[in-house]
Amino acid sequence: MLSVERLVKRRGSREILTDVTFRAAPGRVTGLLGPNGAGKSSTLRILLGLDRADAGTALVDGQPYRRLRQPLRTVGSMLEGSGAHRSRTARNHLTWMARSNGIPIRRVAEVLDQVGLGAAGGTRVGRFSLGMCQRLGLAAALLGEPRALVLDEPVNGLDPEGIRWIRVLLRGHADAGGTVLLSSHLMREVDEIADDLVVIAHGRVVAAGPIREVTAGYPTLEDAFFALTGPTAGGR
């Protein structure tokens, strides 16, 4: 379970997150949806212990990320880019991650195969396409066989086959009892992947719940999105 409670974040004099509250439950894919600059990445960075909140809590299985004893085995994450150095091969990068986190080295080959990079393990990351970098980022997230996955814009850079592949992978993870939280500004992708939706605009949650409930009363998710995230949404 991932739970975010009354999160507040300020940057200078601006409040970029205001009372952000939501949960991502096991067995469900939760989509954090909002336009550019809404506060999605800022929320996920706090949840993953990369930034501190000015108020509120963000917990993974009841603990702040920084207190997790085995973080990569508890929550796998993918933020912007793969995080791998360009001169490293995909296999080296994952092996280094596995070693420094007490994860069996056999997992490296397993996740490379799982994300379709089995033949590219020896290639330097600098030569990877954007889609390959996304796949490597996902391999890193899956390395510790975590129950929860937190993914920032995971479909960016993927072609239609890649998008279908990631949808099947995330569905399988949730169906096996895992928790999936992903952010996106792409409505169609979220509509096809998510069970639950958290819509964020101007740093505030403007709607949350099962996707059909959030979109009830609107002809399409797109209509719901623009009504919820437009200039008057989020209390501004």
Ligand SMILES: Nc1ncnc2c1ncn2[C@@H]1O[C@H](COP(=O)(O)OP(=O)(O)OP(=O)(O)O)[C@@H](O)[C@H]1O
């Ligand atoms: N390090 C920072 N310093 C100052 N302002 C920041 C910083 N990081 C984010 N912001 C601001 O906080 C707001 C929320 O940004 P954030 O990246 O969380 O949005 P987002 O919903 O992830 O957007 P996108 O879809 O464009 O990635 C934006 O107005 C952004 O300019």
